[in-house]
Amino acid sequence: MKRKLLLFLVFFLALNHFMLSQTITKIGYKEMGKASYYPDDRDGIITRGGVKFSKDSMYVAHKYFPFGSIIKVRNIDNGKTVLLKVVDRPYTSSRIIDMTYEAAQRLDIIGETESMVEVILKDTPATLREKRKLQQQAKAKAKEENNSIDIDKTLFTEVGTYTLRGDKKSIEGVGIQFATSPDIEYVLSEGKKIESNYLISSIFVQTGWSNGQKVYRLLIGCFSSSDAAQPLLQLFQKGGYSDCFEKKHHNN
Template sequence: MSVTRPLLYGLIALLLSACGGGAYVDRDGAPGRDVDVASIPDAVPRHEPRSRYGNPSSYEVFGKRYYVMDSSHGYAERGIASWYGTKFHGRRTSSGEPYDMYAMTAAHKSLPLPTYARVTNLRNGRSIVVKINDRGPFHEGRIIDLSYVAAKKLDIVATGTAPVEVVALNPGQSEPQLRSASAAPRPAVMPARDGNPDLYLQVGAFSSRHNAERLSHRLQDIDLPGIEIQQGYSDQRPVFRVRIGPLASIEDADRMAESLTRFGIQRPHVVVD
């Protein structure tokens, strides 16, 4: 199948965006000078047309297929944020805009481009608004990749990652309510709980409790601590999630996820309560 030149450029930009790959600079990091992020305002949500090249129905990176959401309306999720900087500064993002590590932007795997979102660091309660204009992060267990200044505003540059809450913002609409696994509504942006939200590694989700219990028993044979089955709802249907935790740190969760691949547990991901 032939590929038009604009589409080819878009695919190349996608693969080079965020954590998706690319070379030219071997290592990512912060700029060599200090930046006064207090003087950089948050992004301001406004109506914009969808990116021409940044919203395919689906795309594949590193052998995994991702599906782009039809709309950002009602999106609210907790998970782990990372950030990207010098390695990608000036390169084309998946939306076609050049990546600017000094701008209030971010990358997301499935939200439409562009989408505006409020991101709150659940460890310290700091909150910012960013424009999502790129694809990523493609590291398992991460839900959003922040620009350098966005990460610095949330005080996660030094640690590299942090538990966050991401809430999509639509001009003229109220912020969506984040729902817990039990489907009980709670405020979209919650203050950090003692600065240390609970981290879990979710290793499976099933419509049948029996299947969830089978996986739980299998994990007990591996001698893993803190295995639980949590019942929640998805599209008003019961779902049984198998989780391990709470875990002490994001690094512990990453190490456990890597070790579980040896037992055939594929793509577990970190969840934040």
């Protein structure tokens, strides 16, 4: 009899370990069950997911979801919901989740020994990484599109000084020559980058000729003297743009 009881106990523990070691990663997976919250004396401990526990955080313990997953928990009685991050495993098989005091307070279950909740898996670490990757790609694409200017290149045909939008201006004084190229699109793109990265609005394109070829010069700023242009010139040079130099604006 004792041998059978021992075998049953070993089998039960092995089965329990197997179940707890399984993970569920299907987004939208839903289940209902009992929930409770951690006691205050858990503050500061390291959870099984390697996170320092705090009763004021939005953490949760769940049996099967990967650590770092985001789940939506709904209180069946009042309909209140919270989003929680899985950082631990429950201490008893009778509950599907244990949550922090802060989460329990938002669900209005403080004072209850156990409450019925609905749990939905919203994200796993893998889907969160993929979302971050897509967001970064979208930001990079938006930045690239923002740096490209769709301007009629014929606006820059006459010798003179123009804004990045192709408006001809009469400018006097000194600027910082940032780039020179026969490619107007390249010059406009570089100008847009400077405008975005340094928050400078006084950026001009100076058209002219060099060795029989038409060139476009990107000039930054409009200063009354060489001394006044020095701080910006030094800023660019310290930023790695060592080829920058002073250049007088001209209008013909």
